[in-house]
Amino acid sequence: MSGYLKHETLAVQAGRMSEEHFGAVNTPVYRASTMLCRDLSTLEAGHAPYVYGRLGTPSSRSLQEAIMALEQGAATVVCPSGLNAIATAIMAVCGAGDHFLVVDSCYGPTRNFCDKALKRAGVETTYYDPLTGTDIERLIRPNTKAVYCESPGSLTFEMQDIPAIAAVAHAHGASVLLDNTWATPVLFHAFAHGVDISIQSITKYIGGHSDLVMGCATANAAHKDRLEEVHFLTGACAGADDCFLALRGLRTLSVRLRRHEKTALELSRWLNTRPEVERILHPALEDDPGHAIWRRDFNGSSGLFGVVLKPIPHAALAAFIDGLSHFGLGYSWGGFESLIVPAHIVRTAQPFAAEGPLVRIHAGLEDADDLIADLEVGFGRMNEAQ
Numbered sequence: 001m002s003g004y005l006k007h008e009t010l011a012v013q014a015g016r017m018s019e020e021h022f023g024a025v026n027t028p029v030y031r032a033s034t035m036l037c038r039d040l041s042t043l044e045a046g047h048a049p050y051v052y053g054r055l056g057t058p059s060s061r062s063l064q065e066a067i068m069a070l071e072q073g074a075a076t077v078v079c080p081s082g083l084n085a086i087a088t089a090i091m092a093v094c095g096a097g098d099h100f101l102v103v104d105s106c107y108g109p110t111r112n113f114c115d116k117a118l119k120r121a122g123v124e125t126t127y128y129d130p131l132t133g134t135d136i137e138r139l140i141r142p143n144t145k146a147v148y149c150e151s152p153g154s155l156t157f158e159m160q161d162i163p164a165i166a167a168v169a170h171a172h173g174a175s176v177l178l179d180n181t182w183a184t185p186v187l188f189h190a191f192a193h194g195v196d197i198s199i200q201s202i203t204k205y206i207g208g209h210s211d212l213v214m215g216c217a218t219a220n221a222a223h224k225d226r227l228e229e230v231h232f233l234t235g236a237c238a239g240a241d242d243c244f245l246a247l248r249g250l251r252t253l254s255v256r257l258r259r260h261e262k263t264a265l266e267l268s269r270w271l272n273t274r275p276e277v278e279r280i281l282h283p284a285l286e287d288d289p290g291h292a293i294w295r296r297d298f299n300g301s302s303g304l305f306g307v308v309l310k311p312i313p314h315a316a317l318a319a320f321i322d323g324l325s326h327f328g329l330g331y332s333w334g335g336f337e338s339l340i341v342p343a344h345i346v347r348t349a350q351p352f353a354a355e356g357p358l359v360r361i362h363a364g365l366e367d368a369d370d371l372i373a374d375l376e377v378g379f380g381r382m383n384e385a386q
């Protein structure tokens with residue numbers, strides 16, 4: 001049924017179980033470890049719907065089902081952080097002796113996990129240029145088990161040709177994993193483009209209010225059992241209060257994203273006219289190198305983009321950032337508030353070319369004119385500090 005509904009409808013309806021909760025629209029917060037069983041025969045037959053908090057409560061199940069419906073996948077597991085969801089998904093497809101291809105523009109902690117934990121577990125990681133498409137074939141070895149994608153890339157926003165990569169990976173028996181946090185299932189339908197496991201940092205747009213840390217991974221039918229098994233074996237789970245907040249955020253995901261998109265585009269277009277700016281990294285801008293792929297594959301853009309500034313002294317960058325009134329200086333993104341942060345890029349496959357500093361902006365839900373006015377005054381401070 002859910003496959004025929006639009007994401008706006010799914011975001012409102014999916015995962016609700018009012019009839020089990022006296023008609024309450026939202027599934028209540030089930031703070032529970034022990035879930036008592038009615039009698040011994042039910043316990044022995046394993047027929048109880050819930051047996052122990054780590055293995056699921058109505059709070060986590062509502063969230064799981066809502067995300068599974070939005071992603072149109074076969075199974076979703078909810079994890080205590082986005083990074084844990086990434087680790088869970090990778091462990092579902094890679095083991096000792098395997099080779100793993102990871103995009104060079106991946107989220108930094110994903111790289112750390114591969115370089116340290118995965119290496120110790122006997123998996124060899126090779127990083128590939130984010131602009132690689134079908135030519136990923138020359139990096140595939142007989143023991144390559146999976147290809148990891150993130151599009152657009154963290155900090156640098158390169159678009160990946162996921163259908164092309166997936167076709168090659170599948171022809172060689174390798175699975176395709178995607179960090180889909182920037183687009184969410186609303187803006188990019190991972191499974192329709194060849195992805196096998198789609199990962200979200202719920203912390204970002206699904207949570208949407210900067211008040212929780214959580215992640216999830218959703219698998220297609222072929223990867224469902226392995227994903228659920230690793231999640232079960234490692235004891236990854238999320239608290240009931242956080243599940244409740246994540247679901248509350250998810251109900252308004254579609255409308256919030258549309259507003260983030262609009263404001264980010266207004267800021268980007270204005271920034272593009274400024275002499276202080278070298279270039280904007282945003283795939284929805286017509287002159288972005290990834291624009292054609294974005295147009296072909298995505299249903300829209302979100303609120304996060306990069307700004308490469310012309311070379312300036314560090315003190316001028318500080319004068320710009322420190323005096324801003326409407327942009328918080330901080331990590332994470334996807335909440336209702338605007339943020340700005342300098343980006344430090346680690347690359348091993350292909351260096352990222354920029355002479356000036358790169359800053360990342362998250363366009364929040366404030367009025368775009370107020371945000372632009374704040375940036376304009378900031379550029380004045382930047383110029384005075386040079």
Ligand SMILES: *Cc1c(COP(=O)(O)O)cnc(C)c1O
Nearest residue numbers: 081082083107179181201203214
């Ligand atoms: C923040 C982020 C993560 C990690 O999420 P946490 O919930 O902070 O662990 C993963 N991928 C991307 C692209 C992110 O921005």
